[in-house]
Amino acid sequence: MKPLKSILTCAAVALGLAATTAAAEPAKVGFVYVGPVGDFGWSYEHDQGRLAVEEHFGDAVETTFVESVPEGADAERVLTQMALSGHDLIFTTSFGYMDPTINVAAKFPNVHFEHATGYKNADNVSTYSARFYEGRAVIGTIAGRMTESNKVGYIASFPIPEVIRGINSAYIHAKKVNPDVEFKIVWVYTWFDPSKEADAATALIEQGVDVIMQHTDSPAAMTIAEERGIMAFGQASDMLQFGPTARLSSIIDNWEPYYIARVQAQIDGTWESVSTWDGIAPGMVKIGAFSDRIPADIQAEAQALADSIAAGDYHPFTGPLNKQDGSVWLADGEVADDGTLAGMNFYVEGIEGDVPN
Incomplete structure (x- = not known):
């Protein structure tokens, strides 16, 4: 015991x-x-x-x-x-x-x-x-400068505020540097479907676009851009390996x-x-390295925009901005509030087509 x-x-x-x-x-x-x-x-x-x-x-x-x-x-x-x-x-x-x-x-x-x-x-x-729209302001600037046809394609997933914000931000900043730019938007109603994304990229190229952006998840569009000799941007990840010549930069989710x-x-x-x-300041949104095919002055312009956003000196949605129907949205110098951005369901002035229901 x-x-x-x-x-x-x-x-x-x-x-x-x-x-x-x-x-x-x-x-x-x-x-x-x-x-x-x-x-x-x-x-x-x-x-x-x-x-x-x-x-x-x-x-x-x-x-x-x-x-x-x-x-x-x-x-x-x-x-x-x-x-x-x-x-x-x-x-x-x-x-x-x-x-x-x-x-x-x-x-x-x-x-x-x-x-x-x-x-x-x-x-x-x-x-x-x-705040992906911050990154899209930067790549929109590059797209507006780099397009030779003045037609930029955008492959969109679903018509939710996040995607609509991205389209608007990219367009606003492409238009600022290139008043003649047009956006061609294709809605694919999927996050990930390489076949649909490739078809959308092909359809955009047939409409004359020479730069493609996307808010879908596969590198299919980048692959098509590489094959067809046009330019594109990586989405969510860098995607350089799928378009070593086509890729200009990327928005990287960190x-x-x-x-x-x-x-x-x-x-x-x-x-x-x-x-x-x-967004960019805390590093949740990163801008991928700039391709050597982007001229140095355009690289500097894009980097300055990213730095200004990160420093809080500039907001991508700063007036004067109108809605698609021409009605005033933001007065000169007025900045969009987060509530409006979070529920965005409209295009800005100049974008053709309707936001799908």
Whole structure:
């Protein structure tokens, strides 16, 4: 029979080991992607952020992801399964996941959710997005300077405010440096469909465009631009490897710092619901290296614009600006407020065609 002191000592050791094991339990963090991680665009860059989390935290974090999840009921099913399987923090990385995120979060109040590009928050739901329109002001300037046909093509995904803002910002700044520029817009109603994106790029080229922008996720348009000898911009990632001659620059989504900070807050127990909308200054939006085919003076002009935006000296939506119908939107020197930008559903003056319903 063991003496009481020995029994108590063993119990204390056992409790200590249990406490250590509990303390060492990794935070379980999930990511849901609308496209494949190999799209070399939107989902690819979010997954680069996930990998950065793993590298930064090591064994303190366990990450999982589900790719190519349609927006809607399928997303709600995937999120429910993640919550049931013990995830502490879940990132939902597409606009169409907004309502599924809110619905599932209401059922799992102890799980924290982060929704990208949405606007609905809850006690356990944060929202985050990037001011991509800042980057589009920069590449719009380059496009306006570089086009020889004065026709710029834009492959658009869905008519949501984020995409409409991007079209408007790119057009405004292309028009500032080239009053003769025209935008040709093709809506493909998908985030990731290389076949549709390639067809859209081909259709734009047949309309005479010699520069292509996109708000879709695959490098298909860049590949077509390379094959057809025109110019293009990388979207979400650099995409240089798909158009070494065609690519002029790119808008790069840099989610790594945000993901690391939010996972750290989860680990520290300081996570709270926030709304984040960052741009060039904090580095969430990065401008890819300029191609050597862009003349030095145009590179300098584009860089100066990016620097001015980052410094807070210039806002891409500064009046005078009119809506498409000619009505005044912003007076001279007036800056658009975030609420209007977040819900933007109109084209600015000069863009042809209607915003789809």
